[in-house]
Amino acid sequence: MRIALDAMGGDYGPEELTRGALLAVKQTGLQITLVGNQPVLQAHLDSMYSGASGESDIQIVHASEVVEMGESPVDAIRKKKDSSVMVAFDLVRQGQADAAVSAGNSGATMAAAVRKLGRMEHVSRPGIASIFPTLKKPVVMMDVGANVDCRPQHLFQFAVMASAFSHVFDIERPRIGLLSIGEEVGKGNLLVKETYTRLAASSLNFVGNVEGRDVFQGNVDVIVCDGFVGNICLKLSEGLASAAMQMVKDEIMKSTAAKIGYFLARPAFRAFARRVDYAEYGGAPLLGVNGIGIICHGKSSAEAIKNAILEAVKMVDKKVNQRIVLGLAANALDEETMD
Template sequence: MRVAVDAMGGDKAPHEIVKGAVLAAQQFQDSEILLVGDEKVIQQELESCQAIPKNITTHHASQVVSMDDPATYSIRQKTNSSITRSVELVAKGEATAVVSAGHTGAAVAAATLHLRTLKGVRRPGIAAPFPTRSGNCLIIDVGANIACKPIHLFQYGVMSTIFSKYISRVQYPRVGLLNIGEEDAKGNDLAKETFALFSNSQLTFVGNVEGREIFDGKADIVVCEGFVGNVMLKFAEGLATGLLSTIKAEAMKGFWSKLGLFLCKPAFAPLKAKMDFTEYGGAPLLGVNGVCIICHGRSDSKAIYNAIKVALQLSKNKVNDHIVAELEKANVPAASVM
């Protein structure tokens, strides 16, 4: 299997991206890592490594999509960008997966345009893991689609259920619908209509889930529209960072509090690791006809390594084939598709 890695995308590109790709190539020697971007720059980064794995190759792309570029502009005007070329390699069958820490909107647009969606899929969705008391909760969508219909949210539930079964190894994933209250009648028309679709499906639906219940582990999957999911994702990230920083700052104000912090360090270490996005690598864009992993913009080599690992798992487990088969079995009223 070949994984195309956008070497120029991300705040720490290309150094950390190339470093992570090298780590992955060393670990997964039966796969090939294809670094896409400015070949001269990539080669310089590779030469700084102690040894270049034989299963790493390069593919030249002269342009880079910046974070300030509008997604549609980047796809239409920067046709030779590293993210577009990476996705095109998957579309042409020259790679099985793409990994990028660059412009999320551009990655989604390129994947949707060049890979298209899987049979039966209306809109793709980004599924991101959230740490909970008992493990992780998959939130979908966190930014791919901000104008959702009930059928889109329902399909997110189906696709993320397949992901959880084959990648997270959760045999019967519990699906919840993000809402302002637990009662069936709560929420806007979108929430109510989606609730009805889930209730009449074969999925393990646990009903509405309030924001505070995500961290309690009420559901293994929580479905929402992309605008809400993206805001929630960034708020949670900021809250976690802020809390840890505040605890550390307060503890450093006195000797006894410093000592207490030192003694609690073994307890804080697992917590910090649980909230570290680099542990999860990236978020899969479920629903496109190929494997696409979207990483955090601040991804380092560890995150890139783990993202490539997830990309290979998705390919090996044929997750897309299972999604298509599951959607064909789903009984969705025609009115909900409109």
């Protein structure tokens, strides 16, 4: 298997991304194509080369441009046809890579994937799923930002796509919850009420509405929402975690006993931080395009990049896209029969 890594995107630059690629090849029998500025990437690769097995499985494909973080995604992919993210997805399109991973401009990554790979049959709107840690298994939320104004059929398709993705966590028949403001049928806005009816009538394993407080309980495997709500949930969670950490530190700094206590308990806090760290879970998969793409956080460390690459491998192994095709085709048949 070969994964294309956009080696120019991300807040920490090509060196950190190259290191992530090396971690991934060392851990598995994988081949990786670094896409970006050839001389820069070759220099990083040479400086890290230790002769360990697997390192020769990394190749470089040159791309002359880079999409910057602040650029308009639509403009960027139109103007920068030779950008690292466009070239990475082109490798997937040509069958020269099985998946592409990028920690660059998220909107541009999404746009490049749709442009190069195209939407899957029966998919109205490709979207982005995100993995949330919970008290039990991780939960997959979709959409988290690609589609801000949705109709019920979009949310329905997110349910099918996110369920297929759940197989990377070895979940065979994922429980699907619809994000709303009360558990009872009939609670929620118009979009949620109509989506509820559609999900309840389907053969999916729909368990009903879930509330904001249920997200971290782990009692469902998939949570469906529109991209506006999902993106706010994602960023609110990140913001709350970081503000809480700051508040705890402020309080601890006020007393010597607390400082000593914190020192003793630090391994536990580190274990907790790892448990809630997005990097542990890889990146956010792009679902609904004819190929596999993973969007990583801009602040992804080498470790996070490695996990995203392994996640892409798992998506290939678990045949996530084939499952989406089948799921949506079955639903299309159901709908035709109902007519």
